[in-house]
Amino acid sequence: MVIFIDDRPIKLINRKKKHSYPPMEDFDVIIDARLKPVKIADFKGHTCLLNVSVDEMGKIIEDLHGKKPFDFHSLYILTGIKKALKEKICSLYTVIEAAGGVVQNDADEVLWIYRLGKWDLPKGKLEKNEKFKKAAVREVEEECNVKATLVDKVCTTFHTYSHKNQRILKKTKWYSMRSKHTGKLIPQIEENIEKVEWLGPIAMNKAISDTYSSIRFVMIKFQETQIPSKV
Structure with missing residues (x-):
């Protein structure tokens, strides 16, 4: 944990x-x-x-x-x-469950969102009786206007914050995904998302330097899954 x-x-x-x-x-x-x-x-x-x-x-x-x-x-x-x-x-917390995705396109760029002054990955809370995998795909589409196909589990993170004088522990399951999306990226403004972008290696390194520690952890785990296994 x-x-x-x-x-x-x-x-x-x-x-x-x-x-x-x-x-x-x-x-x-x-x-x-x-x-x-x-x-x-x-x-x-x-x-x-x-x-x-x-x-x-x-x-x-x-x-x-x-x-x-x-x-x-x-x-x-x-x-x-x-x-x-x-x-x-x-x-010691009110536990909230969420799901998110590390989405790659055919050029192996990764889908990032910019929200509240930080780069982030698309994610969101589960709806009632919703499964983690379904929620992850849904949140990517809602927050970024991108349809994606789930590939595999990456990791689970827990992070804390306060809301209405309550301590919240958000449990987020992360999945790798692929998308053939070539259309317009539309940020979900009502979720305070300012922009959505496909980022290649150089731009992504800059985003990783300006994100949360929990997101850096997710990207480390994701990159570990991309290393080919030795035969």
């Missing part, structure tokens, strides 16, 4: 899966919750937490939503109770 709070990635990782996290020497700070109290002020750069309890996880989330400035880039939590920690995190 990767949850983005204030655009910082918080990663819950099963400590038995050593391939899922960087070498321990790559962390700037390692904190063992059994040896000292966990304080956000001690987080620096890329921080690793060990032996975090369910109650401590709840307190960490609460502290991350405080108004104090934080001086860390990412947080890895290596745990043997990943499921319990995930359930604790989700219990």
